[in-house]
Structure formats: structure tokens, C-alpha cells
Amino acid sequence: MTQEMDLNQRFEQYIAADQKIEAKDWMPDAYRKTLIRQISQHAHSEIIGMQPEGNWITRAPSLKRKSILLAKVQDEAGHGLYLYSAAETLGISRDEMLDALHTGKAKYSSIFNYPTLTWADMGAVGWLVDGAAIMNQVPLCKCSYGPYARAMVRVCKEESFHQRQGFQIMLTLSQGTAEQKELAQDAFNRWWWPSLMMFGPNDATSKHSEQSMRWKIKRFSNDELRQRFVDMTVPQAELLGLTVPDADLKWNEVTGHYDFGPIDWGEFEQVVAGNGPCNRERIDTRVTAHENGAWVREAATAYAAKSSKRASSQNSAA
Amino acid sequence: MSTPNTEWPLWEVFVRSKQGLSHKHVGSLHAADAAMAISNARDVYTRRQEGTSIWVVKAEDITASTPSEKDVMFDPANDKVYRHPTFYDLPDEIKNM
Numbered sequence: 001m002t003q004e005m006d007l008n009q010r011f012e013q014y015i016a017a018d019q020k021i022e023a024k025d026w027m028p029d030a031y032r033k034t035l036i037r038q039i040s041q042h043a044h045s046e047i048i049g050m051q052p053e054g055n056w057i058t059r060a061p062s063l064k065r066k067s068i069l070l071a072k073v074q075d076e077a078g079h080g081l082y083l084y085s086a087a088e089t090l091g092i093s094r095d096e097m098l099d100a101l102h103t104g105k106a107k108y109s110s111i112f113n114y115p116t117l118t119w120a121d122m123g124a125v126g127w128l129v130d131g132a133a134i135m136n137q138v139p140l141c142k143c144s145y146g147p148y149a150r151a152m153v154r155v156c157k158e159e160s161f162h163q164r165q166g167f168q169i170m171l172t173l174s175q176g177t178a179e180q181k182e183l184a185q186d187a188f189n190r191w192w193w194p195s196l197m198m199f200g201p202n203d204a205t206s207k208h209s210e211q212s213m214r215w216k217i218k219r220f221s222n223d224e225l226r227q228r229f230v231d232m233t234v235p236q237a238e239l240l241g242l243t244v245p246d247a248d249l250k251w252n253e254v255t256g257h258y259d260f261g262p263i264d265w266g267e268f269e270q271v272v273a274g275n276g277p278c279n280r281e282r283i284d285t286r287v288t289a290h291e292n293g294a295w296v297r298e299a300a301t302a303y304a305a306k307s308s309k310r311a312s313s314q315n316s317a318a
Numbered sequence: 319m320s321t322p323n324t325e326w327p328l329w330e331v332f333v334r335s336k337q338g339l340s341h342k343h344v345g346s347l348h349a350a351d352a353a354m355a356i357s358n359a360r361d362v363y364t365r366r367q368e369g370t371s372i373w374v375v376k377a378e379d380i381t382a383s384t385p386s387e388k389d390v391m392f393d394p395a396n397d398k399v400y401r402h403p404t405f406y407d408l409p410d411e412i413k414n415m
Contacts, residue, residue: 300350
């Protein structure tokens with residue numbers, strides 16, 4: 001008991017001094033659990049996030065756009081893998097995490113349960129969804145858990161091209177024909193509110209926020225980051241000549257921020273609960289891909305076993 | 319938590335970013351064997367020319383020092399300041415030493 005108190009005290013000192021906690025260091029169970037939940041959900045979001053954009057790879061309007069989109073989706077696979085490895089340092093296995101995703105026990109970012117209906121959605125997703133993700137992720141580079149922080153440094157470095165390529169698609173469309181501009185506005189209309197929801201519930205109702213802030217896993221509150229995103233994005237929309245789909249949006253001289261209308265949290269809760277437009281489809285696609293890959297995993301395992309047996313018998317013969 | 323035996327082993331990945339620098343740990347991944355670990359490491363950790371050479375080591379083959387013994391292990395170096403050049407006061411006339 002006293003030893004546990006010493007360990008806990010030391011852990012708190014580390015956190016207070018902004019020192020990183022590393023995989024083998026002692027940590028409170030709740031800290032470990034919170035990290036496993038957050039990092040694995042983050043990894044799942046990257047992996048499920050490949051689907052809405054994967055949807056347009058074969059229909060990209062040019063070879064250049066197609067190569068870029070492929071690279072982006074491949075990055076997302078990579079980001080998922082960095083994050084799964086970071087979560088594994090906390091003592092959960094890859095199989096357990098995948099099981100949790102496939103059975104619906106684990107969540108992923110709700111935004112990926114919306115469909116990508118037109119090519120303009122590739123622009124809106126890159127610009128808004130990746131933009132919001134970056135806003136969330138940059139502070140995580142400084143989070144108190146070393147392996148997560150290091151994974152996030154890699155992710156953030158790679159992610160900035162994602163947002164730029166999205167903005168560029170929006171720019172091209174909004175400077176194109178009336179029909180193209182309309183496509184851009186339509187995609188903006190559909191992705192704006194779900195992007196604001198990406199920052200999570202309002203601070204007053206967010207159930208994990210306070211503890212995560214104290215542990216320095218989270219550095220800024222949901223509402224703080226959401227406001228920053230709005231302030232950053234509105235001028236970008238003006239530059240594109242697009243209208244933010246919010247009648248209540250206006251600059252507030254006093255606060256120096258944009259005021260924006262109420263978020264439909266009922267919709268958010270529905271999507272989180274599994275009733276979004278694509279929840280079923282996303283999980284079905286993921287499970288099918290996993291099942292179709294089973295024979296490859298088994299074959300590779302068998303081949304590795306055979307090769308190592310052969311190598312050891314050759315060694316003993318020599 | 320147990321690891322189901324269907325899972326491929328975990329490999330730690332080390333990348334030399336350019337000639338003249340040492341390999342540095344960049345993360346880990348699962349692969350059935352060493353050759354697959356190298357090829358996966360290329361795709362996962364060097365998509366933007368981050369490397370000129372990759373090492374992979376099975377995670378279970380790494381022996382690490384114990385964090386709880388950090389003090390016993392590293393404190394003895396604390397009181398040996400005379401191992402650093404700044405410990406020695408020299409006359410001002412000596413410029414470069």
C-alpha cells in the first residue's frame with residue numbers, strides 16, 4: 001500500500017513536471033485504461049477513415065488526383081498502425097483491439113459514418129475533417145504518454161498535406177463552372193456541422209475531459225479547440241467564396257471570436273449510437289476485409305514456421 | 319492480457335535516416351517473419367524518404383533495464399562531476415583547452 005502511494009506520488013510528480021511517462025513506468029490503472037481507450041479509438045478512426053475516401057480512388061478526375069488520394073489513404077493506414085503499436089505498449093494486443101472494433105465494442109470518430117457522395121467531398125473531407133483532426137492532434141504531440149506523443153508527431157507531420165490537398169480541390173471547384181462551385185458548396189454544407197462535432201461534446205457534458213486534462217493527455221478543452229477551428233476556417237471559406245451553412249454565424253467584436261449557432265447534439269448521439277448513415281456499412285466492410293485476409297495471415301505464419309524449421313535443421317546438420 | 323497465438327510477432331523498427339547517422343527506434347509492427355517485417359517497415363515508416371537502412375528486431379529478443387531500478391542504475395553517475403570538463407577551473411590565460 002505504501003509502495004503504491006510512493007509510486008503514485010512519483011507518477012504525479014512526473015506529470016506535474018511535464019515529464020513523459022514511458023511504457024514500462026508505473027502508472028495508475030485508470031490512466032492506462034484511458035489511454036488504451038483513446039489511442040485504440042484513434043487508431044480505429046484512421047483505419048475506418050480510409051473507407052470514405054477509398055470510395056473515390058477509382059473515380060478521381062485525373063491521374064494526379066488519384067495518386068494523391070492513394071497516398072493520403074495509405075498514410076491513414078500508416079497512422080492507424082503507428083497508433084495500434086503505441087496502444088500495444090500499454091499491454092493490450094492487436095487482436096483484442098481489432099475484435100473490439102469488429103464487434104462494435106470500440107468506437108471510432110463519428111465523422112466517418114457519413115457518406116462521400118461527390119468528388120467535392122474529397123475536398124471537404126481533406127479541408128474540414130483533416131483540418132479538425134489536425135486541430136485535435138497537434139496538442140497530442142505534447143501528451144504525457146511518450147509512445148502516443150511520438151506517434152502523434154509522425155502523424156501530424158504527414159497530415160498537413162492532407163488538409164492542403166483538400167483545400168486545393170475546393171479551390172479548384174469553387175473557381176470552376178457554376179456547377180462545380182455548387183458541388184463545393186453542397187459538400188461544405190454537408191460536412192461543416194459533422195466537422196464541428198468532431199471536437200466532442202460541450203465541455204460541460206464531456207465525461208472524460210476533466211481527468212484527461214489533469215493527466216495532460218488532453219491539453220485544451222473540446223470547446224476551446226472547436227472555437228479555434230471555426231475562427232481559422234471561416235476566413236478560408238470566404239477566400240473560397242463559399243457560404244458557411246450557419247445563419248447564426250457572426251464575428252463578435254467583444255470576444256474576438258466568431259459566434260456560431262447551436263450544434264445538433266441529438267444527431268451526434270444518434271451517429272455515436274450506431275444509427276448514422278453508414279455505421280453498418282463501415283463495420284461490414286472492415287470485417288469482410290479482415291475475414292478475406294485470414295488465409296493470407298495463416299499462409300504467412302505457416303511459411304515463417306516452415307522456413308525457421310528448415311533453417312534450424314540446416315544449422316544442426318552443419 | 320493474453321496474446322492470442324494467431325497474432326504475428328511484434329518487431330521493433332530502427333531506421334538510419336541518412337548515411338553517417340546511427341539507426342534510431344521509430345516504432346513497431348507485426349510481421350510473420352524478418353523479411354516481411356523489413357518490407358512492412360519500409361511501407362509504414364519510410365513513405366517519405368525517411369531512411370537509407372532499416373533494422374528490425376523481434377520485440378521479445380530485447381532485454382531492457384527496469385524502470386523501477388532507474389535510481390540504482392543511473393544515480394552513481396550523479397556525484398562524479400569531475401568527469402565533465404567544466405569541473406576544472408583554469409587560469410584565464412588558457413584560452414583553448
